[in-house]
């Protein structure tokens with residue numbers, strides 16, 4: 001038995017749980033695909049003793065040259081003698097028999113399978129050309145593909161025989177050549193000039209680059225042979241537009257158990273490479289930057305349980321193509337990537353295997369991808385690329401120890417790629433040293449044929465729907481997806497309320513549809529909600545630490561919530577007659593829809609970087625930049641509806657705070673389906689203690705919770721909501737059409753944060769503030785301002801205390817679930833009736 005158990009690492013074994021399983025299960029999981037393969041011999045004794053590279057021929061080239069008897073260790077698989085190359089066979093794909101994909105490994109024992117032709121040619125080089133190799137181990141110097149292709153001729157070269165000549169088609173799967181397909185001639189200019197030479201320089205694809213490359217690095221690359229058809233400059237443009245790439249942070253967009261989109265960007269791992277048709281990459285995860293070298297290193301084993309690994313293996317198993325995107329921060333592109341993100345093409349994931357990371361010793365999963373359309377290089381190929389001039393095929397061999405079968409990936413020799421096997425990452429029992437491996441020519445250039453290969457799933461360019469009636473009369477989620485410019489291919493977010501504009505300044509493509517949105521309040525109202533003609537009944541929820549008071553004022557139902565030591569939040573509930581008043585909420589809703597409102601999705605800084613908000617805003621009056629960066633206009637230049645909204649807000653605030661509160665700014669916010677405003681404080685410098693808003697259109701939930709101090713987070717980012725975050729909510733207002741909300745007390749903004757989530761299709765909120773930050777103060781807003789500081793403790797004088805309306809204590813410290821809200825509503829109903 002040729003297993004060296006002494007090198008087994010129990011810790012790794014524990015991490016890689018599959019090694020506890022039956023090896024057949026292991027094979028099924030890790031190496032779905034080919035059934036039956038020929039075995040590759042191990043290196044000969046003589047080469048092993050001399051620690052020389054053995055080409056595993058029979059006899060090997062080295063013994064042949066030295067006229068030695070080529071002997072292998074007992075127990076090792078001996079290669080069959082050289083045979084004449086058999087004619088290529090075509091074997092029909094049997095869909096029922098090929099659940100497993102043709103990726104990395106064949107599992108069946110070839111000698112037991114009479115249908116499998118074994119053909120390990122010991123001395124024949126590459127199908128067409130001999131392969132020129134450096135003597136001994138490749139030099140330690142780390143090279144990129146480009147280095148190799150542009151460097152002067154290798155100093156010492158020696159023609160050696162390549163031992164594997166994989167001409168045998170797989171018995172079941174379609175790793176076979178298709179019938180009648182003529183051999184491909186895939187030549188580059190460089191090929192043509194070197195054609196006369198009998199050897200092909202083997203491309204070395206090693207991209208271990210310790211430190212981040214300088215910014216000019218991408219620019220210094222040669223131009224590609226084409227241009228990308230689909231591209232953009234921000235991650236948000238990418239993720240809002242492409243249905244196959246919605247992952248704002250991950251390098252893999254997984255959905256439904258498979259990877260739909262794969263991003264090749266800033267992080268690389270040793271031996272990642274990309275040519276015009278094939279690339280090898282990793283799937284990220286469990287890695288961190290090494291403080292000393294700047295290189296990314298693993299902090300744990302990647303396993304088949306990891307989401308990205310599991311999903312990519314499913315892509316292989318199910319022959320599920322993946323759309324690939326490249327970022328200009330990647331280090332492996334053969335040409336200059338002209339934009340921040342560019343779509344490459346559809347790819348097949350053909351091989352998966354685990355390498356032992358040379359830096360950390362952990363297992364890192366690597367994946368090989370092939371361009372779906374293999375007939376031509378992609379636009380990103382460099383003219384300097386040189387590959388083989390005819391078809392080639394990847395060969396496979398089985399591990400004597402674990403019986404797993406793996407592709408012949410590295411030119412230095414075949415290795416078992418099963419991390420659970422004692423022979424993992426060893427050539428002839430010897431652990432591979434750091435950075436010494438290079439891929440075989442076949443592994444870099446061979447095509448894997450899938451059945452139904454010709455059928456590309458769909459055009460990667462999202463279709464721009466020019467049915468403008470649908471697009472703009474609708475306020476559905478679809479209406480604020482990004483779009484792909486039909487002129488230049490740039491992906492753009494929909495950032496304007498009323499039209500589409502390509503973000504490429506050189507393009508100028510825009511569509512300005514006729515504006516015909518005309519929602520009436522009843523069109524937008526919650527179908528289950530009551531339309532109150534008398535005093536409206538509240539549907540709010542609050543924690544027991546919040547004291548409440550209720551009254552009626554000018555037809556409004558007024559509820560005040562006292563946030564302990566901070567101030568008050570007032571909810572004024574409108575009803576149908578109030579909203580129908582002159583310049584009331586109904587009029588405002590209509591006017592906001594018909595006036596030319598320059599609503600836009602402006603930019604804001606979050607922990608993820610600069611993104612556009614998921615709502616539209618239009619600011620009038622003083623500068624208000626605390627959350628978003630946006631311009632402002634004077635009230636005199638804004639549509640009349642904004643001033644009328646402010647008048648209505650002021651009139652109602654006056655009812656609650658008769659001392660007089662003035663405002664010099666109105667932020668108008670437009671929401672369509674699925675848009676919202678996440679948790680934030682209204683923290684503009686110089687903000688007055690009173691912030692008041694009017695809600696128009698569909699209902700919304702406005703929630704309040706106390707802030708928690710977050711390290712390194714000075715900006716009011718939209719925090720990711722966890723279960724605990726939901727539990728932190730202590731006040732929830734159900735704002736309906738025409739309702740007024742007032743926050744009073746500067747400490748509210750310091751201690752609490754609030755969020756607004758509409759529950760229907762279309763909503764406008766106009767929020768008024770007093771801001772003294774040195775920006776626009778117009779004549780009309782030059783008024784006496786309340787000092788900022790301690791909260792103003794003038795609660796309403798109550799006719800009727802609301803204590804009885806407090807939710808039962810059982811609701812304390814629980815998230816305001818629907819049933820709890822209902823319980824509160826019922827208790828309110830009881831009392832109000």
Ligand SMILES: O=C(O)CCC(=O)C(=O)O
Nearest residue numbers: 667669682693756765767
């Ligand atoms: O949409 C709303 O009602 C809330 C808006 C808001 O919080 C803001 O403008 O700061």
Ligand SMILES: [Fe+2]
Nearest residue numbers: 680681682754
């Ligand atoms: Fe706010």
